[in-house]
Each structure stands twice: as structure tokens, then as C-alpha cells.
Amino acid sequence: MCLAIPAKIMNIDGTKANVDFGQGVLREVNISLVEAKIGEYVLVHAGYAITVISEEEAKETLSLWNSVLEASQE
Amino acid sequence: MGMAENLKFRNPEMAQNIASKIKSLAPKAGKIKICHVCGTHEWTITHFGLRSLLPENVEVIAGPGCPVCIVPAVEIDEAVQLAQKGVVITCFGDVLRVPGSKMSLLEAKATGADVRIVYATSDAVEMAKHEPRKQFAFFAVGFETTAPSTAVEALGNPPENLSFLVSHRLIPPAMELLLGVGDLQIDGFIAPGHVSAIIGLKPYELFPRVYRMPTVVAGFEPIDVLMSVYMIVKQHVEGKPKLENEYSRVVKPEGNLRALDIMNKAFTVVGGNWRGIGRLPDSALQLREFLADYDARLKFNVHVEQGKDILLGCECHLVIIGKIKPNQCPMFLKACTPEKPVGACMVSSEGTCRVWAKNVAVQE
Numbered sequence: 001m002c003l004a005i006p007a008k009i010m011n012i013d014g015t016k017a018n019v020d021f022g023q024g025v026l027r028e029v030n031i032s033l034v035e036a037k038i039g040e041y042v043l044v045h046a047g048y049a050i051t052v053i054s055e056e057e058a059k060e061t062l063s064l065w066n067s068v069l070e071a072s073q074e
Numbered sequence: 075m076g077m078a079e080n081l082k083f084r085n086p087e088m089a090q091n092i093a094s095k096i097k098s099l100a101p102k103a104g105k106i107k108i109c110h111v112c113g114t115h116e117w118t119i120t121h122f123g124l125r126s127l128l129p130e131n132v133e134v135i136a137g138p139g140c141p142v143c144i145v146p147a148v149e150i151d152e153a154v155q156l157a158q159k160g161v162v163i164t165c166f167g168d169v170l171r172v173p174g175s176k177m178s179l180l181e182a183k184a185t186g187a188d189v190r191i192v193y194a195t196s197d198a199v200e201m202a203k204h205e206p207r208k209q210f211a212f213f214a215v216g217f218e219t220t221a222p223s224t225a226v227e228a229l230g231n232p233p234e235n236l237s238f239l240v241s242h243r244l245i246p247p248a249m250e251l252l253l254g255v256g257d258l259q260i261d262g263f264i265a266p267g268h269v270s271a272i273i274g275l276k277p278y279e280l281f282p283r284v285y286r287m288p289t290v291v292a293g294f295e296p297i298d299v300l301m302s303v304y305m306i307v308k309q310h311v312e313g314k315p316k317l318e319n320e321y322s323r324v325v326k327p328e329g330n331l332r333a334l335d336i337m338n339k340a341f342t343v344v345g346g347n348w349r350g351i352g353r354l355p356d357s358a359l360q361l362r363e364f365l366a367d368y369d370a371r372l373k374f375n376v377h378v379e380q381g382k383d384i385l386l387g388c389e390c391h392l393v394i395i396g397k398i399k400p401n402q403c404p405m406f407l408k409a410c411t412p413e414k415p416v417g418a419c420m421v422s423s424e425g426t427c428r429v430w431a432k433n434v435a436v437q438e
Binding site for chain 1: 114216293332
């Protein structure tokens with residue numbers, strides 16, 4: 001039940017936002033718990049955005065993994 | 075962070091490489107037992123067969139990570155009692171079949187009670203608004219990931235005919251409990267990523283500091299989990315337990331301050347019962363006094379003396395704390411199946427037994 005899915009904020013109306021889960025279908029979620037802007041990615045759990053996903057950190061995660069990968073090929 | 079990025083998080087070559095890093099470290103580790111406390115982690119591990127990638131001396135076990143499974147029978151009984159008083163119960167789908175002492179909410183529904191599934195807490199609010207003549211109670215189950223949404227709605231001027239039966243629980247006290255379980259002997263924690271997105275890193279600091287327990291907050295892609303296992307094994311081998319954040323793309327060190335503030339406004343922390351575990355201090359949430367009108371227990375004078383958590387023969391209490399694996403329970407896939415579950419761990423889609431039942435081929 002702690003499953004949460006990333007979605008992109010398409011438009012905002014007060015505490016509600018329409019988000020895109022990646023299939024182009026817009027769903028309404030509650031954004032009271034986050035400070036999110038249009039175009040940002042949020043993690044949605046049971047109809048509420050619980051956090052904003054950092055794109056920069058996502059890239060760093062990938063480079064962290066890559067560095068492990070390279071180290072193991074040495 | 076479209077599909078392409080997501081696929082990188084599942085790159086099989088990278089998974090193999092991390093697995094081989096773990097294998098090369100493992101001989102120095104002796105026997106090492108790593109515990110996670112999240113149903114979604116168990117799903118990732120089981121669904122992707124990650125245990126098969128680990129060396130024999132590195133074991134990953136599932137702790138009390140299913141918020142539906144650990145709701146004690148007493149609180150199911152409270153919901154049933156409310157429903158039988160004519161209050162419409164709204165709840166998440168997973169809660170419906172969780173056994174109470176006498177019956178589940180589904181069985182109460184079959185005998186005439188009005189029990190409805192909602193996808194979000196806000197749905198419960200909308201339903202109550204649409205039918206102002208009926209009384210509604212939202213059965214608020216879940217860990218720190220879910221509790222903030224209950225807080226938002228409780229603080230957001232809910233309709234007078236809506237109240238909340240709050241059964242939220244907090245994860246760090248359950249992790250601390252596991253460290254005291256005699257022969258469990260855990261060597262490291264994988265901390266739950268989405269709970270951590272709310273609470274941040276601070277609540278875990280005591281594990282490396284006080285208990286010398288390597289602790290890594292991890293995401294839910296297979297590589298996230300493998301990476302966290304690698305980080306824990308490395309800490310263990312080096313003898314330097316610390317708190318690390320593998321899921322920094324989602325988890326900020328301070329957590330979600332806005333959500334924490336909203337939670338703190340709505341709830342006070344109290345002791346709570348956990349199915350199969352018993353009472354844990356400071357592990358549950360209760361609506362604050364100024365919200366007492368919305369507390370279903372007070373509003374409808376709900377009272378249940380004691381409940382029966384575990385049926386005879388069911389080993390859920392041992393599965394919940396990771397002491398046995400689901401297939402070590404004599405009822406697993408015999409008397410207890412996803413279609414006819416006996417214990418709570420087989421009911422919820424995040425219950426360890428249910429996850430294993432759905433992935434039998436992978437486990438064997």
C-alpha cells in the first residue's frame with residue numbers, strides 16, 4: 001500500500017492538479033502535500049502527490065550505478 | 075524521466091554487475107541477514123527473483139511492511155461495529171478481507187452493512203458530501219506514506235457526516251522492535267523509500283548509531299534494491315555501519331516538511347497494537363483533541379475489549395516479523411490461498427504470503 005507512481009504535472013487548479021502517468025491519460029490528484037510546478041514530476045500515492053522527484057538526483061543515481069558498473073569491469 | 079529512464083533502472087546487465095560485486099564481497103561477510111520493512115520491496119525482490127542473484131550467505135527477509143496486515147483484529151472489529159451501527163464504512167480495497175475476531179468487513183457487507191471501497195481519502199469526503207443524510211466513517215489504514223492524506227482531509231473542513239477511524243502506524247518503532255527479537259539477528263536494514271519520502275532520514279539515525287546497524291533507504295526498482303544490498307554488505311564488511319540514502323531522487327534528508335507539518339497538526343503520537351506483534355509505544359496516530367468531532371471512536375462510542383489476531387494454525391505472527399518464510403507455514407497454499415485467505419498476510423496484495431503465492435515459480 002506504499003506503492004507510489006511517478007507522474008508529470010500538466011496543470012494546477014488550487015489543491016488539485018491534472019497529472020500524466022505516462023500514457024497521455026490525465027488523472028486528477030491532490031497536491032496539498034507538495035510544492036510542485038507545472039512540468040515537474042511528482043510521486044503519487046493513493047490520489048495524493050507525496051513528493052516532488054528531483055530529475056537531477058535521478059541522473060546522479062544513474063551515474064552512481066554506472067560507477068559501480070565500471071568499477072566491476074576493471 | 076520517461077520510459078527510457080525507467081528502463082535504465084531495470085537494466086539487467088547492471089543488475090548482474092551489482093550482483094557480482096555483492097558476490098565478490100560476500101565471502102568476507104560471513105552470514106548476513108538483511109531485513110526490509112515494505113511490501114513493495116518484497117514485491118520487487120520476489121517478482122524479479124532477486125534472491126536468486128544473491129550468494130548463499132546473504133539473506134534478505136521481509137519484516138512488518140504491510141500496513142494492512144498489521145492492523146490488529148480489534149480495529150477491524152471496531153470498523154465492523156461501526157458498520158453494524160449503520161455507519162457507511164469507506165476503506166481501501168485491501169482492507170476489506172482482513173480478518174476480524176468474528177468477521178471481516180467483507181463478511182459484514184454480506185450481512186447487510188454498507189461498506190464501500192475508495193481509491194483515495196478524498197473519495198470518502200466526496201461520498202459523504204453527496205449523501206448528507208447518512209453517516210460515513212473513513213477507515214484510515216497505512217504507514218507514514220498514507221497518513222498525510224488523512225491529515226489533509228481531517229484538517230480541510232470535512233462534512234459533518236464524515237468521521238475517521240484512524241488506524242495509522244509508524245514504521246521506525248517496528249524496526250526497533252525487530253532488533254530486540256532474540257534469535258532474529260538482523261545485520262542490516264533496507265528502509266522503505268516512500269515512508270522515507272515523508273519522514274526523511276532522521277528517524278533512522280539511531281539504527282547505525284545505537285545498534286551499529288547498516289541502514290540504507292532504497293527505491294523500488296530491482297537495481298535500487300540490489301544496490302542497497304550491496305551498500306549494506308559493504309558497510310558490514312568494512313565494519314562501519316552508517317545511514318545511506320540510495321533513493322535520493324525521491325527522498326530528501328529532511329523528508330517532506332510540508333507533509334510532516336500537516337500530519338503533526340492533525341495527529342498526536344500514541345501507543346498502538348500491531349497484529350502479531352502486540353503493543354508498541356509511540357507507534358500509532360490519533361486525531362488531536364480539536365478534531366475529536368471527527369474521531370469515529372468518540373463520535374459513535376465504539377468500544378471493543380479485545381480481539382483475536384491469529385487463528386489457530388496460522389503463522390502470520392511469525393511471517394510478519396520475518397521469523398519464518400511463508401512456505402514454512404503449514405497452511406501456506408494449502409488451507410490458506412489468495413482465493414481463500416486465512417491470515418492477514420495472505421489477504422493484502424502487499425502481504426508477504428500473498429506476494430509469495432503470486433510468484434511461486436520464482437521462489438522455487
